[in-house]
Amino acid sequence: MQIHDLEKIFLDKIEREIKIEPRDWMPDAYRKTLVRQISQHAHSEIVGMLPEGNWISRAPSLKRKAILIAKVQDEAGHGLYLYSATETLGTSREETINDLHSGKAKYSSIFNYPTLTWADMGAIGWLVDGAAIMNQVMLCRTSYGPYARAMVRICKEESFHQRQGFDILYTLSKGSREQKDMCQDAINRWWWPSLMMFGPKDSDSTHSDQSMKWKVKRMTNDELRQRFIDMIAEQVKVLGMILPDPNLKWNESGKHYDFGEINWGEFWNVVKGNGPCNKQRIAARKKAWEEGAWVRDAAAAYAEKRKAKAQKTELEAA
Amino acid sequence: MQIHDLEKIFLDKIEREIKIEPRDWMPDAYRKTLVRQISQHAHSEIVGMLPEGNWISRAPSLKRKAILIAKVQDEAGHGLYLYSATETLGTSREETINDLHSGKAKYSSIFNYPTLTWADMGAIGWLVDGAAIMNQVMLCRTSYGPYARAMVRICKEESFHQRQGFDILYTLSKGSREQKDMCQDAINRWWWPSLMMFGPKDSDSTHSDQSMKWKVKRMTNDELRQRFIDMIAEQVKVLGMILPDPNLKWNESGKHYDFGEINWGEFWNVVKGNGPCNKQRIAARKKAWEEGAWVRDAAAAYAEKRKAKAQKTELEAA
Amino acid sequence: TSQLINYTLFLADNALILGQRNSEWCGHGPVLEQDIAITNISLDLIGQARNFYQYAASQIGGPATEDSLAYLRTEREFKNLLLVEQPNGDWAGTTLRQFFFSTYQYFLYLQLQNSTDEQLAAIAEKALKEVTYHLRWSSEWVIRLGDGTEESKDRMLAAIDELWPFTGELFLPSAFEIQVAKEIVGADVAIIQKEWQKKVASVFEEATLPLPKDDIYMQRGGKDGVHTEHLGYILAEMQYLQRTYPGCAW
């Protein structure tokens, strides 16, 4: 078959909502887009462990400590699923990780903000995971099979995380004056960065069009962001807190919330590597990887020895 | 002159209380004894910085923090004087330090006990420095000039430290129930080890006799220990605390305090390296020394460059 | 009895402090699967700690809760073994510490599940499945690193040198252990010791690691609240929020 025919079959499947599977032919650009997007997503899970991991040792109750540990562990698990999904596209985990460490691959910029108080654990769960879910729910229907299936698993856990995050804030919002302040302060700091998680405006987004056509993405950045804002603007009332946007207000005719201008200068700046924690996050990941090299080597050497022994035993038995 | 005559002059000086000076002839064994004792004393100052340094970051008030830092710094200064004194005997600082790191040279075993609460800062000042002073006051009159003079400087600062330590405990003893308990607990843990600081009983002491003859030491271990006990047994009353020795009691006929049996098994065990912190202390010192190697190298290289430059300038000027 | 309370706190403190130490690896493990594994162990241990603290709180009564016991006691009140508070060191140190402790905990819980104290028995029985996994996992790592590369063996030897002196205390019964063993069918430390030695010897053999000599001096003090200097820092960090905002719900 000619490329032209293969591409026709591919597009036809996309059209008819049949998932693309690892062994199917796919355009190079589709594969490249997926590798970029899935690995970026995987890295976000792994780097995302750090800002929350930062509060495990200081969690204010044993129950919260256990929940937080389990949550960060879930993120590690999500990273695993997603690295596996990139492997189905022919990119090894080591390659993917190297791209993270070299700065070639990106991860969600939100994790370049510091976690400064316990309330940040709540705000991350509620706002950051909340924003992530918007994206992830959509990705459950993405056109690439392994990615879509990984997303189904991930989505279940993430919505659990979001509820836990909200619960942390809810408890603070019913607590002492200091706790309430801590809660509002965290919302103030995480609100705008979480809106930026949806990426640039549709008018400025470089990858969006093609991704929509391939059904890798199924909603635009702006559509997802609006959904998120509409959801959060309601939930924040339950907390008795406010969102730090004087322009936020219900638009009766449009049936959505209008909101103020996002600081895109800050967005691009953090993407470029200038966020408060970019250096620190990558340094932590590299350190873990480099200091783990001898462990991985030893495990490989031991497995090799075992294999050799087993073969010898087999030979002798034969 | 023959050795015999030199020795006669030496002993005559000792007899007449004339200090032995670096350029004077002295018996090898005298030199060796001094190097051993002074370097052990120097190491004790340096290793002794660690248990107290452990509480600098957690000192409970800014004033106490400043006093504690100044105190630990004084100890570093004492270390310097004493390393200089060993240098006058022909042993370099590097040699002396190597002997510490290799375990060849000892330091006071008291610093192998952990500092567990803030009250330990008080107990160390009062009891440990208190015991050290007994020894040091005597050493102000030791026969080797540089050592005696170093001791005069050290003694002034040490008695200041002892007062500060007592003051920490005094404040605790007037404080809350928890503070009082903390105070008594520290006394309980430091009392016996501080009695051990005077070394084995005279009947078991290997170096004592010759040191007394050479007037390196001027009082025996048991004499010093008794003086210390008599002093502390009175001071503890001011604190309203008790010393953890049921056998401690005023002996009217002897005009001193009788006391219970010291656990010499524990003493020798810690000397042999089995104290709670022996490994940790030496590891900390070695780490500092090894990680500082590149700094010392750089400083030396820079000094060399400067010297070369200065010589060149001089030559050109000539 | 108050000795039963002390005993329960001892069991809880061990689990909590090792759980806290292990959780320091979270996000920093040598490979993702092992990051998850050590975090999982951490989670199990904190779960066990919570069960024991809850039981201790019910014995103490009044306002005591699992959190007041974990967050409002001081360094001199914690009864955990010195072993579990030692710094993580490298992966060899962490897995060896886990192996020493899980072996101990396995044989301890094996007996405790038959205790006449129903609460302790129930917690031990439930935890035993977890500990069985911890023991297998940590044994495998001791073997893998002992018999892996030259570097991994050297690191394992250094870890043994570092941690062995803290294993003696496991088998020196404290007043509360003796009392509890007398009053309720508790755990016999001598039996645990025998089984522990056997297990360690067999894993070390497979790992081609030498057993330390008999005359190595053993540290002690944890059970009586006389710890190493590490514990104070662990607590300062762990208890920070509870101490800073007293009396709050979280």
Add this chain to the structure above:
Amino acid sequence: TSQLINYTLFLADNALILGQRNSEWCGHGPVLEQDIAITNISLDLIGQARNFYQYAASQIGGPATEDSLAYLRTEREFKNLLLVEQPNGDWAGTTLRQFFFSTYQYFLYLQLQNSTDEQLAAIAEKALKEVTYHLRWSSEWVIRLGDGTEESKDRMLAAIDELWPFTGELFLPSAFEIQVAKEIVGADVAIIQKEWQKKVASVFEEATLPLPKDDIYMQRGGKDGVHTEHLGYILAEMQYLQRTYPGCAW
């Protein structure tokens, strides 16, 4: 005014946090004389912090004391520069951080000693002697390590890379700096910046170290209480006793 209080706290927090950081070296320095030197700087800084806190407490009135201000404020209340809370790193990192900060502090105090606020002027004047020494000492180390061995230069370059992004904040005046400069003859941040740049350029030149490019992005937030993740740990440790035993005298 409350902005004068904020300003005083800002001066105090900078000195305290850097003093706390430097004191971590005590007993662990690369050579005894330098162990003493860095500890001495630590002591000077804590002394300055105490003076500023005492002055702030007198402005606040009520039960405020130097210790309540140092020990009972939270991470979001501390106003110190991000620079001073950065981890010590190696000797290059520590001496470079000191050099950046002492240069800043020197030119700041030089102006402050002429302030119409007598208290600030007096504290600055007294501290200036100390800071002059800190500046000389740290300049010498930057030069020595920059122009020492290849390794020491590499380490100094890495330290520059690490710390430079935290130097911009020094010269971004906060609301309280602007207000105080207006009300009393305070410090003009623009002047400090010029002098700072001149001094850094001349020391870097002697140290054969390149000045970072102009377009490096500068971090900020400390003055508004938005810190790096390091500060929380510093405070948890530093405040532990005051938080654990509230209301006690020490």
